[in-house]
Amino acid sequence: METLPLSRAFTLIEPGPVVLVTTNDGHKDNVMTITWTMVMDFSPVLAITTGAWNHSYDALRDTRECVIAIPTVDLLDTAVGVGTCSGADTDKFARFGLTRAKARHVRAPLIRECLAQIECRVIDIVERHSIVVLEGLAAYFDSTRAEQRTLHAVGDGTFVVDGERLDRREMMRSKLPDGVYPHDGE
16 A cells, blocks of 8 residues: 555545535625535534635525535536635626525525535534534435536546446345335335
């Protein structure tokens, strides 16, 4: 085995889905790209890593709500573009041609071009580690969308795209929560 510099160790485990996080500060919508995400358990509790370096952070902290929108591979350049400019001086929805849709439970908008969305409220902020813990309030999935492969940032400017889905649900059935396995409860 070759030695990998410890400063690059995060690239071995980072590849969670690239997400677009929308916020509304009471006056305007914004969207930021986040690549550091974490599922916390089988309930709708998840976390993102962000902090004051992101323009949307104040809205996220103050309103305690957001939407996690999951883009697909055809939106790679949009996701990178959103993440490389600031909402302080840019209307990212206009600049990147993103279509707002009204959410049911939060003021932050959904993004029509994304494959999936989770409306969330902030339930904790672990400032020491810049972790924002979110509880999902509603989730949506666009099964009619032709492109459904999601993106995963490696952390060095490269991305991995979902590939073939391998099904081991029957083998893992005893470990899956109720409602996840097909035909549960029927």
